[in-house]
Amino acid sequence: MDTSSALIAFSIAAALLTLTPGIDTALVLRTAAVEGTKNALLAGIGISAGVLGWGVIAALGFGALLAVSETAYAILQIAGAAYLVYLGLQMILSALRGKARAAVSGDAPGERRPAKGPRWFLRGMLTNLLNPKVGVFYVSFLPQFIPAGASVVTFSILLAAIHALMGVAWLGALTFATRPVARTLQRPAVSRTLDGITGSVLVAFGVRLALERQT
Numbered sequence: 159m160d161t162s163s164a165l166i167a168f169s170i171a172a173a174l175l176t177l178t179p180g181i182d183t184a185l186v187l188r189t190a191a192v193e194g195t196k197n198a199l200l201a202g203i204g205i206s207a208g209v210l211g212w213g214v215i216a217a218l219g220f221g222a223l224l225a226v227s228e229t230a231y232a233i234l235q236i237a238g239a240a241y242l243v244y245l246g247l248q249m250i251l252s253a254l255r256g257k258a259r260a261a262v263s264g265d266a267p268g269e270r271r272p273a274k275g276p277r278w279f280l281r282g283m284l285t286n287l288l289n290p291k292v293g294v295f296y297v298s299f300l301p302q303f304i305p306a307g308a309s310v311v312t313f314s315i316l317l318a319a320i321h322a323l324m325g326v327a328w329l330g331a332l333t334f335a336t337r338p339v340a341r342t343l344q345r346p347a348v349s350r351t352l353d354g355i356t357g358s359v360l361v362a363f364g365v366r367l368a369l370e371r372q373t
Contacts, residue, residue, distance in 0.1 A: 161305045168303040172321040176328050188356035190333040191343035197278045202329030204279035206322040208286025213318020216296040217311045224293045238288035239368035246360030253353035
């Protein structure tokens with residue numbers, strides 16, 4: 159496989175992965191609907207930074223530790239699961255508190271304090287970096303697209319950068335797609351529903367991650 163063929167093949171595969179709905183999509187859509195465009199874009203950039211981070215880790219050979227070390231995998235697995243459950247429970251509790259306030263005083267705009275932008279960047283990045291499945295996937299995925307004679311480290315980082323840029327573009331497009339209905343989505347009752355649904359999804363992902371065995 160020459161360089162051009164490798165880049166084209168990887169780009170097609172990475173595009174399909176990027177477009178596949180998952181926890182990243184849910185997190186960005188919820189953030190865009192509830193906390194605005196800026197925070198959603200920062201969350202998307204954070205998620206893509208996590209992808210790039212795993213690419214660098216895999217390129218340098220450290221990601222292989224997750225594939226061969228049950229201890230390293232288990233530690234990251236527990237940390238990632240705990241983080242997802244924590245983030246999900248925060249959203250569920252926010253929805254319940256908002257519902258309780260609405261029952262007393264009625265729905266009113268501005269009843270929630272959005273998290274600061276840098277916090278959403280960090281949240282997005284950690285959802286990827288604390289997921290050992292992403293690391294193991296990258297270790298097995300990237301080498302398939304390294305052309306003969308190319309620098310493994312340099313080319314792997316290049317591929318990861320392509321994947322990350324695709325993520326930024328796609329998650330950014332999803333964010334802006336919510337703008338025409340932003341006012342409806344930001345109504346307190348709708349925001350609470352989105353928080354409850356997204357929080358439940360994150361908790362479910364976290365529990366599933368905690369219970370999965372290393373393959």
